[in-house]
Amino acid sequence: MAVAATGTGARPARAGRRLSVPNWIGTVPFFGYVAIFLLWPTGIVVYDAFKNPAGNFTLSGLTALGNSQVRGYFIGSFKLSLISAVIGAVFGAILAYAIAAGNPDGMIRRLYLSVSGVLAQFGGVTLAFAFLVLIGPVGLLFHAGWYFNFPWGITLIYAYFQIPLMVLVFLPAIDGLKVQWREASESLGSSTWQYWRYVGAPLLMPAFLGALLLLFANALSAYATIQAWEDQVPYTVPQQIYNSMSSEVGLANINYADVLALGMVVLVAIVMTGYALLQRRAARWLR
Amino acid sequence: MRSPYKFALAGFAAAALLVAGCSSSSSGSSSGAAAVNWATESSAAGGGGMTALIAAAKAEGTLNVIALPPTWANYGTIISTFEKKYGIKINSALPDGSSQQEVDAIKSENGSPKAPDVVDVGLAVAAANTSLFAPYEVSTWSAIPAAQKESTGLWYEDYGGYMAVGYSSKFGTITSLNQLLSPQFKNDVALNGNPTSANAALNGVMMASLANGGSVSNIGPGVDFFAKLKKAGNFSPIQATGASIKAGTTPVVFDWDYLNLASYVGVSNWKVFIPQNAVLGGFYAQAINKNAPHPAAARLWEEFLYSQAADGGQNLWLEGGARPVEQPTMTSNGTINTAAASKLPAVTGTPVFLSPAQSTTAATYLATNWAKAVS
Amino acid sequence: MAAPAKRPVGMQARRRRRLNLFRYVVFTVFGLFIVLPLLAMARFSLEGAKLGTWSFTAYRQIASYNSSEGIPPLISAVEITLELAVITSSVMLVLVVPTMIWIRLRVQWLARTMEFLSLLPLTIPPIVLVVGLGPIYDKIQHLSLSALMLFWVYVILALPYAYRALAAGLSSIDATTLSEAARSLGASWFSVIVRVIVPNMWDAILNALLLTCALVLGEFTIAFFLLYVNLQVELYSISRNTPDAGVIFSTSFAALLFTFVLLLILSFARRRRRGLPRG
Numbered sequence: 045m046a047v048a049a050t051g052t053g054a055r056p057a058r059a060g061r062r063l064s065v066p067n068w069i070g071t072v073p074f075f076g077y078v079a080i081f082l083l084w085p086t087g088i089v090v091y092d093a094f095k096n097p098a099g100n101f102t103l104s105g106l107t108a109l110g111n112s113q114v115r116g117y118f119i120g121s122f123k124l125s126l127i128s129a130v131i132g133a134v135f136g137a138i139l140a141y142a143i144a145a146g147n148p149d150g151m152i153r154r155l156y157l158s159v160s161g162v163l164a165q166f167g168g169v170t171l172a173f174a175f176l177v178l179i180g181p182v183g184l185l186f187h188a189g190w191y192f193n194f195p196w197g198i199t200l201i202y203a204y205f206q207i208p209l210m211v212l213v214f215l216p217a218i219d220g221l222k223v224q225w226r227e228a229s230e231s232l233g234s235s236t237w238q239y240w241r242y243v244g245a246p247l248l249m250p251a252f253l254g255a256l257l258l259l260f261a262n263a264l265s266a267y268a269t270i271q272a273w274e275d276q277v278p279y280t281v282p283q284q285i286y287n288s289m290s291s292e293v294g295l296a297n298i299n300y301a302d303v304l305a306l307g308m309v310v311l312v313a314i315v316m317t318g319y320a321l322l323q324r325r326a327a328r329w330l331r
Numbered sequence: 332m333r334s335p336y337k338f339a340l341a342g343f344a345a346a347a348l349l350v351a352g353c354s355s356s357s358s359g360s361s362s363g364a365a366a367v368n369w370a371t372e373s374s375a376a377g378g379g380g381m382t383a384l385i386a387a388a389k390a391e392g393t394l395n396v397i398a399l400p401p402t403w404a405n406y407g408t409i410i411s412t413f414e415k416k417y418g419i420k421i422n423s424a425l426p427d428g429s430s431q432q433e434v435d436a437i438k439s440e441n442g443s444p445k446a447p448d449v450v451d452v453g454l455a456v457a458a459a460n461t462s463l464f465a466p467y468e469v470s471t472w473s474a475i476p477a478a479q480k481e482s483t484g485l486w487y488e489d490y491g492g493y494m495a496v497g498y499s500s501k502f503g504t505i506t507s508l509n510q511l512l513s514p515q516f517k518n519d520v521a522l523n524g525n526p527t528s529a530n531a532a533l534n535g536v537m538m539a540s541l542a543n544g545g546s547v548s549n550i551g552p553g554v555d556f557f558a559k560l561k562k563a564g565n566f567s568p569i570q571a572t573g574a575s576i577k578a579g580t581t582p583v584v585f586d587w588d589y590l591n592l593a594s595y596v597g598v599s600n601w602k603v604f605i606p607q608n609a610v611l612g613g614f615y616a617q618a619i620n621k622n623a624p625h626p627a628a629a630r631l632w633e634e635f636l637y638s639q640a641a642d643g644g645q646n647l648w649l650e651g652g653a654r655p656v657e658q659p660t661m662t663s664n665g666t667i668n669t670a671a672a673s674k675l676p677a678v679t680g681t682p683v684f685l686s687p688a689q690s691t692t693a694a695t696y697l698a699t700n701w702a703k704a705v706s
Numbered sequence: 707m708a709a710p711a712k713r714p715v716g717m718q719a720r721r722r723r724r725l726n727l728f729r730y731v732v733f734t735v736f737g738l739f740i741v742l743p744l745l746a747m748a749r750f751s752l753e754g755a756k757l758g759t760w761s762f763t764a765y766r767q768i769a770s771y772n773s774s775e776g777i778p779p780l781i782s783a784v785e786i787t788l789e790l791a792v793i794t795s796s797v798m799l800v801l802v803v804p805t806m807i808w809i810r811l812r813v814q815w816l817a818r819t820m821e822f823l824s825l826l827p828l829t830i831p832p833i834v835l836v837v838g839l840g841p842i843y844d845k846i847q848h849l850s851l852s853a854l855m856l857f858w859v860y861v862i863l864a865l866p867y868a869y870r871a872l873a874a875g876l877s878s879i880d881a882t883t884l885s886e887a888a889r890s891l892g893a894s895w896f897s898v899i900v901r902v903i904v905p906n907m908w909d910a911i912l913n914a915l916l917l918t919c920a921l922v923l924g925e926f927t928i929a930f931f932l933l934y935v936n937l938q939v940e941l942y943s944i945s946r947n948t949p950d951a952g953v954i955f956s957t958s959f960a961a962l963l964f965t966f967v968l969l970l971i972l973s974f975a976r977r978r979r980r981g982l983p984r985g
Contacts, residue, residue: 049831067812071820074805078823082862085838086830092837113702135736142732145725152733157738158969162962163918164867165924170958173574174743181518181567182579185745193567204743207736210916213870216910220878236721251874254821258870261828266925274568275525277706282831289833290429292453292530293694296434298837307833312829316822424933426943436933443847445933448922574954578750 086309093302105303118307120279121264124195128202129259135203136210136259137218137252143211144218144312158216160208167205172272194279199268205269206259213258217251249326257319261312281308370626373466373484379625382468384634385417388628394421394628397436397447398428399587404589405651410440412642413635419628429531430456437620438461445653448629450618452528457486457616460689466616467630469637474660479614489636489644490653491614493605493678494538497591499582500600507677508542508556508606511583517564521571521581523590527697528688534613535585536701537685539692542609550693552701558704567706573597587613588676589652608680614656639666646671744962751955766954786853790936791922794860795915798868801861803911806872807899810881824869827862832927835859842942843932856925863928864921868914875910879903880910885941916969923965937961 096102108114143156191197193217194209229239267282278284285301352441357680367386373376378387386695388394394413401407401423410421424445425432430452437460440446452460458481466484480487498505502515526532533550540546540553560566569575571584576596584591593601601609617636623629637657649671685693751764809816827835839859846855881903888902904911926938935943941957 050933060718068816069806070808071813071816072803074820075823076864077801078865081839081842081858081864082823082826083817085842086826087983088838088841089830113699142729145729147795153665154970154973156733157913157916157973158966161969162922162924162966163740164917165920166962168926170747170955171743173750173955174577174747176569176575177578178578178746180580180744184749204739207739211866212913213867213874216871216875216907216913217878217911220875251877254870254873257825258828261825261866265828265831267831267833272569275524275570276566276568278525279703282833284835285831287528288526289435289837290431290930291528291694292430293455293526293528293533293690294751295527295691295698296431296696304836305830308828308831310825312825315821316825320818322750432931437838439837440844440933443844443845444851517880572749574952577753578950 049231058255087306089302090309091307092299095299097297097299105299108303109298109307114284114304114307117278117281117284117304118311121281121308122311124202124270124280125260125263127195128199128206130209130254130264131199131203132206132259132263133214133252133256136207136255137214139207140211140215140218144215148219156211156232160211162208164205164209164212167266169266169272171204172201172269175204177272192274194277198279201269201273202263202266210255210259210263212309213255214251217248217255221247246326250323253319253322253326257316260315264308264312338629344497354619366562369630370465370621370623371491372626372630374468374472375630381634383649384627384631387526388419388452388625388631389417391625391628392419394419394625394632395424395445395448396421397424398426398430398433398450399423402645404508404653408650409636409647410412411645412647413551415430416635416642417631419631434460434463435554438623441622446620446622448620448623448625449632450589450620451489452486452617453684453690454488454616455530455687455690457481457618460618461485465620465621465623465626467619467633469633471637471639472658474639474657475637476656476659477676478700479656486616486618487637488614489617490648490655491612491655492587492653493583493676493682494495494534494604494611494613494683495588495591495603495676496594497584497586497601497603499598499702500602501582504602505604508609511565512559512563514563516564516583518567519521519581520583521567521569521585523584523586524570525701526696527701530613531586531590532570532691533690534611534685536697538585538609540612541611541683542568542606546671547683547689548692550696554697554700554704561705568705576601587653589654592652603676605678610678610680610682611695612654612682612684614684638692639664641666641668712837732958744959747959751959753952757804763962764952776808777934780940780944783935783937785939786935787923790854790860791856791919793854793857793924794864795918796855797861798914798918799911802868802914803872803904803965804899806869806876807881807903808895810876811898812886821869821873823866828866832863833931836928836931839928854931855930855938856929856934859928860918860922860925862964863925864918867917867921871914871917872907872910875913876903877906879906885913912973913977916972919972920965920969923961923968 093105094101094103096105138189139156143153146152175191177183178185180191182190188197192275225243225247228255229243234242265282267280267286270280271283271286278287281304285304288295288297288304289301290296354380367378367387369378369384372415375381375384378384396410399406400553401410411421413419414421424447424486426435428436430450433447433450433452437450438449454599461481464485468484469487472480472484472487472695476489496508496511505511512621522532522535523529524532528535536553536557537545537547537550538553539556540550540642540645543552543556557566560643567581569581571581571586573596575581576598581627584596588603588605591601591603619626619629619633638658639645639661644660645657646666648669649658649668652675654675655661658667658672662672720979751761752760753764766785806820809820830838843855843859846858848853884902885898888898893902923934926942928940929936930942938961941961942954944957946954
C-alpha cells in the first residue's frame with residue numbers, strides 16, 4: 045500500500061491556501077465544554093476547600109488531611125476501590141472473553157451486553173438491599189457472617205456493577221484481537237499459553253489497565269451503595285463527605301467536605317501517574 | 332471548511348448563545364404581590380388580614396416545600412388538605428432530605444423559582460441559619476410557648492415527639508433497654524441513621540444515655556450502651572427503614588414515637604415503649620425563606636400549620652402521632668382532637684429537651700467516639 | 707513465505723471443545739451471580755403484608771399512582787428521561803468521538819490530558835459536584851426550567867465510561883495507517899473521521915451509547931439534589947408516597963426491566979460483522 049511520503053505535518057498540495065491554524069483548535073469544543081461544566085464546578089469545590097465556614101481564606105482545612113481519622117477514610121477508600129477494581133477487572137475480562145469467543149450476532153452476546161449495560165449503572169439502596177435479603181442476617185439463601193465486614197462484604201456488592209462495567213468497556217478490545225494473529229502464532233508452533241503470554245496479553249494490556257483505572261475511580265466515588273450497606277461507620281471518604289454535608293446536628297462543614305473532595309482528586313491524580321507509567325511499559329510491546 | 336474548524340466554530344457559537352441567554356434579564360423573586368409586598372410582612376394583620384393573604388397566595392398559585400416525607404407526621408394529608416382548601420399547588424422536593432440539605436437548598440437555589448419557600452428543620456440547624464429566614468408571627472403566636480420560638484419570629488417549633496423503641500411483637504413486651512442486650516436480639520437493633528449526622532439517631536443515643544445514668548450534657552453512657560450492644564452482636568449497622576423492618580432485618584428500632592407508629596412502619600405487629608424516666612423530647616421548627624419565590628403562599632402555609640381548626644395543621648400533626656406545639660393551649664380551649672391525643676404512647680417521667688448547644692456538644696463527642704464504639 | 711503448517715484437525719476440534727466448555731461454565735456461574743440478587747429483589751417486591759405471602763400490590767401501586775393532575779407523573783418522567791438519554795448520547799458522540807480521533811491522529815500530546823479530564827468526573831462525588839454546579843444551574847434555570855437541562859451535566863457524568871469504551875475501540879484499530887491511506891487517496895479530514903475511522907469503531911461507539919443511556923436512565927443523585935424530576939426521582943417519590951415498603955423494589959425492578967429491554971433493542975443496531983467469529 046503506497047502511502048504518500050508527506051509525513052504528518054505537511055498537507056497535500058491541492059488543499060490550497062488557508063489560514064495556518066494549529067491542530068489543537070479542533071479539540072476546543074470538547075475542552076471548552078469540559079471547562080464550563082466540569083472544571084468550573086471542580087474549581088469552586090477546590091476553592092471552597094481553602095475557606096473556613098466564616099468565609100475567610102485559610103489553609104487550616106488542609107490540616108484535616110493529616111488527621112489519623114481522615115487518613116483512615118482514605119486508606120479505606122483506596123483499599124475498597126483497588127480490591128473491587130481488580131476483582132471486577134479479572135472476572136469481567138474472563139466474562140468478556142467468553143462473550144467475544146461466541147457468535148458476534150448471537151443472542152447470548154446481545155443478552156449479556158444489555159444486561160451489562162443495565163447493571164453497570166445499578167447500585168444504591170436497592171442493590172444493597174437485594175444482597176441484604178439474600179445473604180444478610182435474615183438471608184433467603186444463607187447468613188453470611190462476613191456480610192458486614194469491610195471490605196469483603198461490600199466488595200461482593202460492588203462486584204455486581206464492576207464486572208458488567210468491565211465487560212462493556214473491555215469487550216471492544218478483545219474483539220480487536222484479530223483471528224489472524226492467533227492463527228499466525230499457532231502456525232509458528234505456539235501453545236495457547238504462549239499465545240496469551242506473548243501476543244494476547246501485551247496487546248490487551250493498555251485497554252485492560254485503562255479499564256482497571258475506570259473501575260477504580262468508579263468504586264472510589266460510589267456512595268449510595270455503601271451507605272445503604274451500612275451507615276454507622278464511615279469507612280470511605282464519600283461516606284464522610286456526606287456525613288459532614290448533611291449533618292442535622294450542627295456539625296455540617298461544607299469546607300471540610302470540599303477538602304475531602306480535593307483529597308480524592310489528588311488521590312486519583314497520583315493513581316493516574318502510576319497508571320501512565322504502567323501504560324508506557326505496556327505500550328513498548330505494541331510498536 | 333476543515334472539520335476541526337467547523338467544530339470550533341460550533342463550539343464558540345454555542346458558548347455565545349449560552350452567555351447571551353444568561354445576560355438577559357433575570358429579576359429576583361417578586362411575584363404576585365400587587366400593592367402589598369408580602370415578602371416583608373411579619374404578620375397577616377400587617378398585610379391587610381387573612382383575606383388579603385389568601386388572595387395574594389392564590390394569585391401566586393404555587394408553594395415550594397422541601398424534605399417533607401408524606402408518611403412523616405401525616406405530611407401527606409397536610410399537603411393535600413392545603414392544596415384542596417386553597418387551590419395552591421405544592422411542589423414537594425427532596426422528600427428524604429435532611430435539615431442541613433434544606434438550608435443548603437435555600438442557599439444554592441437562591442434566585443431560582445424552585446427555591447424552597449418554607450423549611451421544617453431541626454433546632455440546631457434553625458438556630459444556626461437565622462440569617463436565611465424572614466421574621467413572621469402567625470395569628471396564633473401567643474399559643475406557642477415562649478421557650479419554643481425565636482423571639483422575633485425567625486423560627487418557631489411546630490411538632491415533636493419522644494424518643495422511643497419500636498419493636499416487633501414477636502419479642503413479647505419490652506420494658507427496659509437492658510433487655511435488648513440478651514441473645515435473642517442478635518443483629519436486630521438499629522438506629523434511624525448515623526448519630527454523627529442524623530438528628531433522630533443522635534437523640535436515640537442520648538435517650539439510651541439518659542436511661543443509663545447520663546444526662547443531656549453527657550452522651551457518654553449512651554455510646555457505652557451501644558458499644559455493649561455491638562459487643563453482644565445485637566447492633567445492626569444499617570439504617571432502619573420501612574423496607575428493612577418489613578424484611579425482618581431490623582425488628583427493633585430507636586426512633587421518634589411518631590415514626591414508630593405501626594401505620595408508619597407498615598407492619599401490623601409493632602409495639603412501642605418509652606423507657607421510664609428517660610423521656611427525651613425533640614421538636615422541629617418552621618421557618619420562612621427570606622427570599623421565598625412565593626412569599627404570600629409561604630405565610631399562608633404557616634397560618635394553616637398553626638391553625639387550631641379541626642382540619643388545621645396542629646390537629647393533622649396530632650393525627651400523625653406527633654405532639655403539636657400548641658397542644659397545651661388547645662387542650663385547655665377544647666380545640667384538640669381528643670381521640671388522636673389519647674393514642675399517643677404513655678410516658679413516665681418528666682420530658683427533657685436538648686438545646687442546640689447541647690446537641691452540638693453531643694455531636695462533637697460522637698464524632699470522635701461513635702465509630703470506635705460500634706465498629 | 708512458506709505456507710503455514712497445517713494443524714491436525716483433531717487439535718482444532720479439541721481446542722473448540724475446551725473453549726465451549728469454558729464458555730458454558732463461565733456463563734452459568736456469572737448467570738447465577740447476576741440472577742440471584744435480582745430474584746431476591748423481585749421476590750421482595752412481590753411480598754405481601756405478612757412475610758411469606760405473595761401480592762402484586764407493590765406493582766399495582768406504581769400503575770395507579772396519580773397525583774391530582776391529568777397525566778400520571780410517571781409517564782412524563784419516563785418521557786423526559788428518554789429524551790434526556792437521546793440528547794445526552796448525541797451530544798456525547800458528537801463532542802467526544804471526533805475529538806478523540808483528532809487527538810489520536812494529530813494532537814497526541816493532548817491524549818493524557820483528555821484521559822485525566824475524562825476520569826475527573828468520577829473523582830468528585832455527585833453530592834459535592836452539585837455544590838459546584840449550583841451557580842451554573844442557577845444561570846441555566848433562567849433559560850429553561852425543564853429537566854432536559856440536565857443533559858449538560860449528564861454528558862460530563864457519562865464521560866468517564868464513554869471515553870473508556872471508545873478508547874478501547876480506538877486503540878484496537880490502526881487509526882494512523884487508516885487515516886494516512888485515506889488522506890493519500892484524497893479524503894478530507896471529515897471523511898477520514900466519519901467514513902473511515904468511525905465505521906471501524908462501531909462496536910465501541912455502541913457500547914459507549916449503551917453506557918450513556920444506562921447512566922441517564924439510572925441517574926438519581928444529581929437530578930435529586932438539583933430538585934429536578936427524572937425517572938429515578940419520580941420512582942423514588944412514588945416509593946416514598948406509598949406506605950408499602952415493597953414499592954421501592956417494584957419500581958426499581960420495573961426500571962431495570964425497562965432499561966434492559968431498551969438496551970436489547972439498541973443492541974440490534976450493530977452492524978453485521980465482517981470477518982470470522984472469534985476463535
